[in-house]
């Protein structure tokens with residue numbers, strides 16, 4: 001029997017759960033199910049991604065393929081009947097890999113030349129035509145490099161700190177290692193080194209070198225910088241532990257050419273009641289010049305286009321405008337994101353969503369905003385249960401929308417299963433066969449549901 005004290009609590013609890021039941025059986029439940037069913041039965045994300053990967057392939061900013069991708073994206077938006085389809089032009093950096101890219105170690109005892117699997121890091125200067133031959137020295141941190149003092153002078157600095165394998169969220173492991181790639185050349189030069197060789201940013205142990213952006217500063221001498229495959233990094237480390245005076249030969253012919261005009265691609269579903277309030281959704285159209293840029297970020301491009309196509313196919317026009325954007329130059333300059341944020345700073349953005357974590361199974365969303373808006377989005381979690389993507393967590397966005405975040409606009413990133421992403425990321429391994437059709441389509445349905453809710457309900 002219930003005591004008099006507990007009875008009101010029970011009644012209160014009952015009314016709360018009745019209320020949440022009523023919430024759960026909202027009209028959005030039917031809508032979410034419809035979007036998912038349509039996406040799985042007749043989704044086009046995988047077809048679009050296959051087309052982008054196989055007819056255009058990788059598309060680094062400034063390349064002819066990047067220009068083709070811009071035209072392709074605009075065409076797709078027109079085909080699906082988006083409104084206000086347009087290009088917003090901007091200038092992009094133009095770095096090219098060049099023909100020559102090789103490295104070998106010279107065994108100190110046998111004098112044998114052992115070739116290594118390497119590639120230039122994006123933005124690196126070239127070596128002299130004859131290459132650089134110098135003794136190699138291994139470090140794991142910038143502090144360790146600084147503590148070497150004179151010993152680092154004239155050497156090729158080998159940064160060999162792996163991504164932490166025990167981290168479940170591989171993006172965290174990436175974050176813990178990627179400063180070697182970004183600033184390795186600067187730190188190497190500061191220590192008197194003549195080049196930087198960086199362990200590839202992946203937890204996979206294989207023979208694929210992974211490129212990615214690296215930087216220089218005006219106050220420090222520029223030295224060339226390359227990535228080495230994890231398999232060869234392990235080999236080199238073992239050799240260095242056994243032998244003294246191991247020399248490495250490095251030859252790169254990459255260079256930076258004058259900037260090239262390019263564009264962000266934009267298309268909309270105009271809002272029925274508040275067309276001036278915008279929910280932004282996008283990914284980046286450029287990729288590194290390796291593989292086909294399938295997961296990074298062809299997946300995000302096909303997610304974005306398919307989310308829009310699904311809403312069009314189902315005849316859904318929410319109150320606010322949904323604006324899809326295919327950003328240009330995320331990988332080596334972020335010009336697209338910066339250009340958009342500047343050009344549209346006087347418009348009202350409800351939220352900005354980016355999908356740039358690959359095409360694996362969706363898990364949910366990361367949201368960066370105040371607690372009131374966060375809780376509002378969090379209340380939609382149950383609508384994503386049907387696709388097992390109902391984890392709404394704090395903290396999220398994407399590089400292209402980071403500037404919008406700084407302007408105070410809520411930013412949201414699609415979260416997907418992150419275990420395999422870095423096996424492919426920025427390497428020849430990032431090809432269409434690594435993307436699962438159903439996983440990709442599910443990601444697009446998750447985005448279609450969220451973008452619709454935001455545009456219909458506001459924040």
Ligand SMILES: [Zn+2]
Nearest residue numbers: 284296297356
């Ligand atoms: Zn990316």
